[in-house]
Amino acid sequence: MKDPAQNYTAFPDGEALDRDNLRVLRFLRHGPLGLGELAEKTSLARNTVATRVDHLIRRGLIKQGPSIPAERGRPSVRFKLNERAALLYLVFFDETHVTGAICDLGGTELGSLSRCLDEAYETDDAIRHIVEIRDTICAENGIDRADLQVCVLGVQGPVAEDQKTVPWSRVGLLPTGMAAVIGMPVIVENDANLMAVGVAASQDGAEPIMCILVSNGIGAGIVTNGAVHRGTGGWAGEIGHVPILAAGERPCVCGSRGCSSAVAGNLALYDMLRAKGHSVATISDVAQLAVAGNLDAILALRNVGRNIGEAILGLVIAIAPGRIIVAGHAAEIGDHLLAGVRETIVYRMPAALAARIQVEISAEYENTMRRGALSLGFDSLFPPKL
Numbered sequence: 260m261k262d263p264a265q266n267y268t269a270f271p272d273g274e275a276l277d278r279d280n281l282r283v284l285r286f287l288r289h290g291p292l293g294l295g296e297l298a299e300k301t302s303l304a305r306n307t308v309a310t311r312v313d314h315l316i317r318r319g320l321i322k323q324g325p326s327i328p329a330e331r332g333r334p335s336v337r338f339k340l341n342e343r344a345a346l347l348y349l350v351f352f353d354e355t356h357v358t359g360a361i362c363d364l365g366g367t368e369l370g371s372l373s374r375c376l377d378e379a380y381e382t383d384d385a386i387r388h389i390v391e392i393r394d395t396i397c398a399e400n401g402i403d404r405a406d407l408q409v410c411v412l413g414v415q416g417p418v419a420e421d422q423k424t425v426p427w428s429r430v431g432l433l434p435t436g437m438a439a440v441i442g443m444p445v446i447v448e449n450d451a452n453l454m455a456v457g458v459a460a461s462q463d464g465a466e467p468i469m470c471i472l473v474s475n476g477i478g479a480g481i482v483t484n485g486a487v488h489r490g491t492g493g494w495a496g497e498i499g500h501v502p503i504l505a506a507g508e509r510p511c512v513c514g515s516r517g518c519s520s521a522v523a524g525n526l527a528l529y530d531m532l533r534a535k536g537h538s539v540a541t542i543s544d545v546a547q548l549a550v551a552g553n554l555d556a557i558l559a560l561r562n563v564g565r566n567i568g569e570a571i572l573g574l575v576i577a578i579a580p581g582r583i584i585v586a587g588h589a590a591e592i593g594d595h596l597l598a599g600v601r602e603t604i605v606y607r608m609p610a611a612l613a614a615r616i617q618v619e620i621s622a623e624y625e626n627t628m629r630r631g632a633l634s635l636g637f638d639s640l641f642p643p644k645l
């Protein structure tokens with residue numbers, strides 16, 4: 260049953276929003292504003308703003324917010340985004356799980372569900388999970404499926420301009436008609452890219468950002484001038500396929516040899532520890548050892564960090580990021596992995612550059628990724644530039 264108090268308002272209503280409407284709407288995303296403030300921020304005339312505000316209220320996209328008491332006369336009215344004007348369906352695939360969440364435009368979660376993935380699942384299974392999770396969340400939370408306006412799908416591996424993933428992304432090669440299958444427009448994005456978008460959305464200024472996501476493999480999301488740098492075929496930032504000396508001649512899934520992911524992801528960590536006689540199968544096993552002060556585990560984490568550092572050196576000098584943000588469960592075990600990355604940057608990069616780069620950890624990176632997905636979904640409904 261739909262809860263009438265929630266008052267979901269479907270969008271789009273079939274009518275396009277012009278550029279001035281979008282400008283007003285997008286400024287209201289960051290908090291309530293009055294007509295005068297909106298006129299100043301949008302550089303539109305006050306009466307133009309007033310017309311746009313009326314239009315957006317009529318469409319159910321914004322609403323009256325809290326008033327500011329005035330010293331004299333009537334209190335000044337402020338307007339704010341109607342966060343329930345559209346709902347977004349966010350889905351994230353990692354190596355072992357798929358997680359779906361339905362959020363409003365402000366990021367408030369209305370329901371979520373996580374499922375384990377089979378060892379050998381294929382594209383059809385991925386699509387089935389996406390559809391079933393959506394239907395379950397809707398049924399359990401009284402959400403009308405018709406109110407979902409866009410699906411943002413986070414996956415591992417390169418995502419090309421045409422939003423198909425490559426065969427070794429565990430989601431597989433997605434069909435072109437995904438929107439028809441899922442019943443709404445679909446945006447597919449690489450998980451590390453989503454993280455970088457999430458970080459960019461909450462930082463002031465346009466300093467380049469590099470987000471490194473460490474899981475069984477490693478990948479980087481790069482944002483320059485406020486936009487994801489995707490590169491041809493979505494290959495920019497696939498640092499797990501940078502050859503480094505430590506990886507020797509080991510063959511890689513990409514068809515090349517000596518790729519860094521052989522010595523710079525969670526699987527590499529397990530290999531290093533098994534070679535020392537430890538029985539590890541999951542990242543929690545590694546965490547347990549390291550937290551207990553086991554030197555093999557601490558050194559393995561540091562080594563993996565150094566190898567990641569080696570893999571990103573070229574990229575660091577190419578984009579000179581102000582911030583390198585390292586995320587993933589392995590990165591959250593003390594600061595051993597981070598120390599390895601930092602050490603390599605400090606020793607192998609020109610001192611003047613290394614001194615300017617902040618290497619930091621992203622705690623709760625899933626939230627950052629979600630913020631990135633939300634930002635992409637919002638931009639697709641209300642584009643920043645027309």
Ligand SMILES: [Zn+2]
Pocket residue numbers: 499500501511512513514515516518
């Ligand atoms: Zn490779």
